[in-house]
Amino acid sequence: MTSELSPAAADYLLAFADDEHMIGARHTAWIGMGPFLEEDLAFCSIAQDELGHAVALYEFLTDDVDRFALLRKPQEYRSCAFAELECGDWVDALVRHWLYDRAEQLRWEALSGSANQSISEVAVRAEREESFHRAHAESFMSRISASNDTSSISKLSEAIVRLLPVAQGIWQPSDREEEAIREGFATASSASMAQSWNSMIQEDLLRWGLDIDVSSSTGALGSRTERSQGFERLLASLQEVINIDPATAW
């Protein structure tokens, strides 16, 4: 279902699609590795949603989603370093999931008002699915914060402070974002969404009683054209199966 997209709109979707693909792929690392069974299942379901969203977005860009998703050169991906990041510790994965899904909410909202009806419908459905992700993040962040276990709380706080600057990279706009907004394809700039996101996560932190000042966190936006450390290894692992026979219908 490739539809007629302007180059600016296609760039805009590619950045979001690659973010969704990479975060989904990273979340799947917790299948069988979560701290307990239900958490394994939760990360599976969340990963499944993000990969489903990536597919829905890639379908606007290509007729061959598998090849496009998996067999591009590293420099052709447009994901941000935050989505690509390998989280070796579950608390990092949890914090990243919370920060990312808050941003994702704003990104789908910005597309749900799109002049392009197809992307608007995809956005409405995706945003509805995201409410489960936010409920999941909320349940753990609030419970850990409210516990009497000071070492867990400090570990959580430390992860938030460390990951906040990297998370700012979500708001690195695609090259022609302004054009995509002028065309009515997207309805909010990355800069304005970044502001809303800062307030949202500051409110979350206040509600959980975590004393972290979001405005004091300074992170560079980073680049969407350069891949982060570890990306090639991630891509190689994603390609393992399709490379057995790239021409077959999987």
Add this chain to the structure above:
Amino acid sequence: MTIPIDLDDSTPAPPMGPSPLQHRVHKALEQVTDPEYPDISIVDLGLVEQVTAQENGQVLVGLIPTFSGCPALAMIAKDVQTALGSVPGIESVDVRWLTSPVWSTDRITASAKARLSSDYTVILRHKDGTLRCPVCGSNAVADQSMAGPTRCRSLAWCPSCRNPVEVMR
């Protein structure tokens, strides 16, 4: 001619009635089951949104997914192709996953709900939020985990008969 599939069992048939081909397509679709529930049809689960059968035998089937990331989508689309492939009068079948409307459990027919409960111990939440145990009938079923074995089901547990229960969502 486009006729939306009746999702509600009680809705009377449209006065004009479907064309013979449309009728055969619908009958064939009723035989396509969900890979997760091998005795429940995709029509009863509310996945079929649109069926268009033209005089020349070109058929368009518009489906909606329960969730964007459902891994069964390709399998269901293929099963629809196969089922319609043997229907007389069909020249070509176009199966599409539609982006709208958004699926919800409200689209499941009453008979499919009953079978989900009796055959799979999979239940739906009542409007008042309660869950009725498919095994012993108790209304005290308690949510256990919002994540279940698949994206479309969560886990619950009946303290009365001590059986695990899954909830469609």
